[in-house]
Amino acid sequence: MFDIEREIQETRARLCLDCGKCTVVCPVAQCDPDFNPRLIVQRRLGHSAALPDETIWSCLSCYMCVERCNYRVAFPEFIRALRWEARTQGYQVKCSHGGALQALMHMMARDGLQQDRLGWLPADIELSPDCDTVYFVGCAPYFDVVFSDLGVSSLEAVIGALKLLNRAAVPFKLMENERCCGHDLLLQGDRDGFRALARANMEEFARHGVKKIITACPEGYHTLRVDYPKLLGDTGIEVLHLTEVLAPLVGNGLELGKLEKRVTYHDSCKLGRCSGLYDEPRGLLKAVEGLDLVEMEQARDKSLCCGGSPWANCGLVNRQVQEWLLGQAEATGADLLVTGCPKCKIHLRCAQKIGDGKVPQIEIQDMATLLAQSLGAGGKVDG
């Protein structure tokens, strides 16, 4: 049941001092004067029975506002709660991509589903079926189908990550029937859908005796580590990001190779501001001999969002934010924009494709793919 008082308590919304810092740093507010995190909170606190506020669907959930707020008011989470409230009142979100991703997520939540999602797994990946560590692949196999016309492969990054783990002698297994983590349903305010996916995943984890999860997907990492325990209580499972596992092993079991490239690294919102993992990815990139890492104008906790959305309400504002980010990347003079997030790559590539040649066309590559390439072990998907 939706309870506005509980949401206000949990997000510290009443601590808002009306200072407006959130709005100054918000990338959406810079494009759309109607969007204002501070006023969204004010309007909802002032009118308990207000109609759904249309502007709530524009939030990117990039956490730039939280980073800057003196009282750490959780604006994105408050807005997420308002989206849930709007859904309970019958408001429907405008789905991007014809609603294909939403339909996929709902179908994946069903009981009795027996997926066949590991057909891409190369024969040379070594699995350890008896260990209690699972590598959470995420939605990459599905993304590669839905976004096949964009020319991005999310599975390449997964294969690169698995090869890196093999090289570092970190044992793991894969689950044939893992589901979407539910991050995007949660972000859209579809808590029932999220709950169904979370329960289905927890059942799979229990069936496989999972004690530790490694994943390279920043959204999956944050959802499994933070949102699952919030919903279900302590899951008893340790969740680690790929970079947290690999960074301490550099020079101590993992020797990265050589690549003569100049790259810039994009901190995805969920890995950076939400999880504080800034140094681990950079440490891995710097460990590649010959790799020159240059920073964008906005980096680390000030990094721009990729302008993506939970597959909903994508429009001109998102395009503008994406153009800013790609412009910053190109201004560094780097050959490659490296990101750790498959969705950032999809959103930015989409902006490049439909940008009519005016959007900077810097090549975008996933971090795990790049690191695997330095080992002479790229992650090409067969077929």
Added chain:
Amino acid sequence: MGSADVVVFCCNWDGLSAVDAAAQARLSYPASVKVVRLSCLSRVHLGLILKAFELGADGVMLLGCERGRCHYGMDSQGVVQECQKGRAILTLMGIGQERLALTPVAPGDGPGFVQRVNDFISLLDRMRLSRPASRV
């Protein structure tokens, strides 16, 4: 157990003319078949296909003009691509790519439409019996 639920997305031209011809000739097919008329099958995208499955369809049939006969000159490239994506998703889901059929039909071919939809339902019924756990 009733017949499999089938959503037929049919184009306004040869697809619909075949469905209409079947009705004019009073040919019968199961009531579990729901026909959704579109201007052209190029209107069909992955989201529509998956939404039908999400809402409980056992199978989706895309009924349109034969190659070279599209009234908008679009032919079938768009829908072929979306159909390939849909079939790949159904395979990943373990539900079976056969549940999505792209079916060209000649204009006014009522018996042909009924034959194809009945064959499709038979296929879906056999799949339901062989894989009850994965029923959509």
